[in-house]
Amino acid sequence: MSSHNDGSDNFSSTRRRLLKGLAALPAAPLLSSTALFSSQAFAQAPATSAVNTTGLAVTDTEVTVGILHSVTGTMAISETGSVQAEKLAIEQINAMGGVLGRKIKFIQEDGASDWPTFAEKAKKLLVNDKVAAVMGCWTSASRKAVLPVFEQYNGMLYYPTFYEGLEQSKNVIYTGQEATQQILAGLDWVNKTKGAKSFYLIGSDYIWPRTSMKIARKHIEAHLGGKVAGEEYFPLGHTQFNSVINKIKLTKPDVIYCAVVGGSNVAFYKQLKAAGIDLNKQTLLTISVTEDEIDGIGGDNIAGAYSCMKYFQSLDNPNNKDFVAAFKKMWGEKTVIGDVTQAAYLGPWLWKMTVEKAGSFDVDKIAEASPGIEFTKAPEGYVKIHPNHHLWSKTRVGQAQLDGQFKVVFETPDLIEPDPFPKGYQ
Amino acid sequence: MFSDYSLAELSSIFMMQGFAGLILFSVFVLMALGLAIIFGQMGVINMAHGEFMILGAYVTYFTSQFFLNYLPSLFGIYFFIAMILAFLASGALGMATEWLMIRHLYKRPLDTLLATWGLSLILQQVYRSVFGPREVGVELPSWMMGSLPVTDVVEVQINGLFVMGLTIAITVAVALLMYKSSWGKQVRAVVQNRVMAGAVGINTEKVDRYTFGLGCGIAGVAGSAFTMIGSTGPTSGQLYIVDTFLVVVFGGAQSLLGTIASAFTISQAQSTLEFFLSGSMAKVLTLIGVVVILMLRPQGLFVIKVRR
Numbered sequence: 131m132s133s134h135n136d137g138s139d140n141f142s143s144t145r146r147r148l149l150k151g152l153a154a155l156p157a158a159p160l161l162s163s164t165a166l167f168s169s170q171a172f173a174q175a176p177a178t179s180a181v182n183t184t185g186l187a188v189t190d191t192e193v194t195v196g197i198l199h200s201v202t203g204t205m206a207i208s209e210t211g212s213v214q215a216e217k218l219a220i221e222q223i224n225a226m227g228g229v230l231g232r233k234i235k236f237i238q239e240d241g242a243s244d245w246p247t248f249a250e251k252a253k254k255l256l257v258n259d260k261v262a263a264v265m266g267c268w269t270s271a272s273r274k275a276v277l278p279v280f281e282q283y284n285g286m287l288y289y290p291t292f293y294e295g296l297e298q299s300k301n302v303i304y305t306g307q308e309a310t311q312q313i314l315a316g317l318d319w320v321n322k323t324k325g326a327k328s329f330y331l332i333g334s335d336y337i338w339p340r341t342s343m344k345i346a347r348k349h350i351e352a353h354l355g356g357k358v359a360g361e362e363y364f365p366l367g368h369t370q371f372n373s374v375i376n377k378i379k380l381t382k383p384d385v386i387y388c389a390v391v392g393g394s395n396v397a398f399y400k401q402l403k404a405a406g407i408d409l410n411k412q413t414l415l416t417i418s419v420t421e422d423e424i425d426g427i428g429g430d431n432i433a434g435a436y437s438c439m440k441y442f443q444s445l446d447n448p449n450n451k452d453f454v455a456a457f458k459k460m461w462g463e464k465t466v467i468g469d470v471t472q473a474a475y476l477g478p479w480l481w482k483m484t485v486e487k488a489g490s491f492d493v494d495k496i497a498e499a500s501p502g503i504e505f506t507k508a509p510e511g512y513v514k515i516h517p518n519h520h521l522w523s524k525t526r527v528g529q530a531q532l533d534g535q536f537k538v539v540f541e542t543p544d545l546i547e548p549d550p551f552p553k554g555y556q
Numbered sequence: 557m558f559s560d561y562s563l564a565e566l567s568s569i570f571m572m573q574g575f576a577g578l579i580l581f582s583v584f585v586l587m588a589l590g591l592a593i594i595f596g597q598m599g600v601i602n603m604a605h606g607e608f609m610i611l612g613a614y615v616t617y618f619t620s621q622f623f624l625n626y627l628p629s630l631f632g633i634y635f636f637i638a639m640i641l642a643f644l645a646s647g648a649l650g651m652a653t654e655w656l657m658i659r660h661l662y663k664r665p666l667d668t669l670l671a672t673w674g675l676s677l678i679l680q681q682v683y684r685s686v687f688g689p690r691e692v693g694v695e696l697p698s699w700m701m702g703s704l705p706v707t708d709v710v711e712v713q714i715n716g717l718f719v720m721g722l723t724i725a726i727t728v729a730v731a732l733l734m735y736k737s738s739w740g741k742q743v744r745a746v747v748q749n750r751v752m753a754g755a756v757g758i759n760t761e762k763v764d765r766y767t768f769g770l771g772c773g774i775a776g777v778a779g780s781a782f783t784m785i786g787s788t789g790p791t792s793g794q795l796y797i798v799d800t801f802l803v804v805v806f807g808g809a810q811s812l813l814g815t816i817a818s819a820f821t822i823s824q825a826q827s828t829l830e831f832f833l834s835g836s837m838a839k840v841l842t843l844i845g846v847v848v849i850l851m852l853r854p855q856g857l858f859v860i861k862v863r864r
Contacts, residue, residue: 335835
């Protein structure tokens with residue numbers, strides 16, 4: 131990525147300087163420098179009537195967006211990181227002069243881990259607040275709940291989570307990976323480097339793990355010539371895994387392939403370790419553990435396991451170093467950044483670039499202008515929006531370390547094309 | 557599914573499976589004991605039981621952090637101190653709850669359900685605001701991790717043994733307290749007839765408060781122990797509440813023996829079914845079994861005859 135960082139690249143050098151400023155200055159002087167920037171930029175800002183023909187909350191100096199995540203309820207554990215990343219991105223964009231000369235103001239609503247609440251708040255943001263875009267949702271259930279609202283009132287949603295695919299909407303940009311992007315490369319890697327032929331599939335019992343495992347099973351059986359030694363689902367919140375661990379010991383699979391989520395995750399890894407399964411000897415590949423989850427699981431309980439994601443906090447590139455430093459500066463040294471947090475960070479940036487390309491805040495124009503948008507400063511490296519509104523991205527495999535970070539052991543050489551409706555995998 | 561395995565392999569797997577069932581049994585008893593006292597003896601439907609457990613888990617987390625930072629040489633034994641502190645913290649919160657809320661509702665048992673459910677939501681949000689929304693990882697001393705190899709295939713989890721030992725100790729202590737001490741007699745007297753107990757000079761308010769505190773304190777110890785096998789976060793308590801009520805109601809609310817018998821039945825059914833079927837199906841079948849038995853025997857497995 132270093133080629134993007136030479137002095138001739140105005141965009142990146144400005145941002146780098148700003149990031150340094152962000153790191154060095156306390157909040158008050160930063161605000162004044164922000165004001166300076168936006169007043170400079172304002173001189174060239176196009177007229178509001180030209181960039182906003184549908185009555186969105188855009189003034190000559192400000193544009194309002196919504197943030198819609200759960201900050202209370204069970205999902206607050208996962209969604210907190212996304213909120214933090216989105217606020218960071220908005221602050222950085224404002225420090226650069228905002229979007230079309232307008233500063234971004236955000237209205238934050240709490241989905242409270244309750245899907246009807248998500249729909250209600252989405253409607254409030256779109257109808258009452260007339261926000262230009264919404265960064266939000268985490269679980270598939272919450273996205274499914276707000277999707278009709280966004281389609282009815284023609285809003286724009288930037289959705290950060292890796293998910294099961296089988297969806298595509300004009301009104302949604304999916305900044306996380308869909309299932310085939312995340313799964314296939316990881317399975318190929320474990321098959322090639324570990325010679326893995328038999329897989330034991332374990333997941334929580336809801337749509338994402340079940341769809342993912344279906345894809346995994348097809349790939350294992352049809353393309354890798356392997357076999358599935360067992361396939362198990364547990365209710366969300368299940369805390370006792372000793373029986374399935376005994377089954378794993380009995381069947382001795384080459385790989386435990388795992389999509390257990392939430393509190394169950396912690397119980398699963400603690401009990402695996404207690405049962406004497408050494409993850410340095412038994413290969414375990416998960417698609418549901420990021421740095422956020424390891425915080426709860428404990429590094430020593432999961433060290434040695436492999437995780438398949440598009441982003442790890444430890445990625446070694448200049449974009450990511452800046453991002454991690456700015457994130458820690460804003461939210462504290464101890465916070466960790468997982469895959470979804472990074473994807474959430476992309477949302478405001480992609481929206482900003484799309485608005486600038488379209489020269490308008492209108493949702494229809496943004497939906498149309500989105501395909502082809504490239505973000506060269508993404509912490510994960512480089513992403514591009516596909517005509518199906520998902521992102522081209524690389525997939526990586528990381529090995530969990532004692533300190534709770536991942537060591538990246540594999541990265542796909544090319545960007546993987548998003549394919550939300552994969553043929554032969556349904 | 558067993559044709560590919562030798563007899564020795566199979567027998568060792570069944571031994572481990574039996575042990576897994578016993579661990580589940582201990583976990584169930586430990587979760588249910590506190591509620592058996594509160595729901596069984598006092599008739600209070602405490603929906604906030606899981607939150608009292610999680611308070612114990614958080615106390616354990618902070619104790620572990622304290623020992624890591626200030627007394628690293630004593631880290632090996634911190635868990636025992638953490639359990640005592642968890643008992644005290646959850647017990648104190650329980651007594652405060654009883655004084656502020658529950659004692660006004662003894663005559664309206666169904667209202668306690670709503671009130672304690674509200675309390676559980678409040679506590680969850682308090683934990684989230686104070687301790688942060690993310691889960692915390694509790695570090696364990698190294699001697700509590702891993703397993704003891706019995707043969708080369710059979711391995712016994714140390715934390716499982718620890719939970720079992722703890723469960724036995726607490727159950728024996730509760731049984732002695734309830735059925736052998738004069739305080740236990742007072743508790744049972746108050747449960748059977750509050751007015752008469754008051755008339756013969758038992759301070760019923762005090763008995764209620766300490767009983768509730770004891771139940772919550774035991775929940776705290778359970779929460780502390782479960783940091784070894786589960787997660788610690790603001791809403792982790794919700795993971796346990798359904799199973800806990802299941803065990804207590806199935807066992808017959810007022811019987812300690814019933815609680816133990818029901819924990820044994822449910823855990824063995826669950827762990828055996830999980831071995832042969834998938835996890836979700838095992839849960840469904842266990843629940844169907846419990847529902848059918850409760851339809852035939854609504855009072856639960858064991859009942860103590862009480863004159864009303």
